[in-house]
Amino acid sequence: MPNVTFSSPLLHKDVTVYAVAGDTKTILAVAEANKIPIPFECKDGNCGSCLVEVITLTGKTMGSMLTDKEKDLLKSLGKITAEDIRRAEVEDIAPRWRSACQYIVRDQDILVKFSGAPGSA
Template sequence: MAIVTFTSPTMHKDKAVYAVAGDTKTILALAEDYNIPISFECRDGNCGSCLIEVTYDDPDTKKAIMLTDKEKSTLKELGKLTAEEIENAEVNDMPPRYRLACQFIARDENVTVSFTGEPGGAS
């Protein structure tokens, strides 16, 4: 089980929720379940409006799923992902700090998800 803590200047206080290990809900779907206001437009990884910053509570246990091709392309276009970060993700299984909420699935790690509340804005 993962604990996902959402933080944003648009929220009165941070909110921590459980993500069931093995569940394939994205961070965006989890946020919707708990009425957490992450902006989104397409739900498909193309627009970048659901940009989030992910911090791992224990950096040694990063287990997030791989970047999708759409996510890589969109994050590169937004200037949030470098070639070095892509290589580190693909070769060393080290996910980058910026992700798209519609693509990112927390697995068995505790994370903090930061977002501005504005489309395409991570804290």
């Protein structure tokens, strides 16, 4: 089971929770289940309000598939490049910036940073 640590100025201190790898829960779903206040509006990958920075803490970095919506959104925000997308698709290396509603937690410990302001990590 992976540990997901949430870090934000909105939290009194970092919060680490256990997630079940393979149950297809997104970072946003894990956050909601544990009352972590990641801002969101649509939960569909269209708005960018749940932008987070994801840092792998243990093991090999494993990507979580970028949806077409997420690719377009993150490119428009200047958070990913064509090379980041290629590495995600070919080498299974996740980009640092993600939409919490789209990133599916995998079997690795991660740190999720967010500012608390919609669309800003």
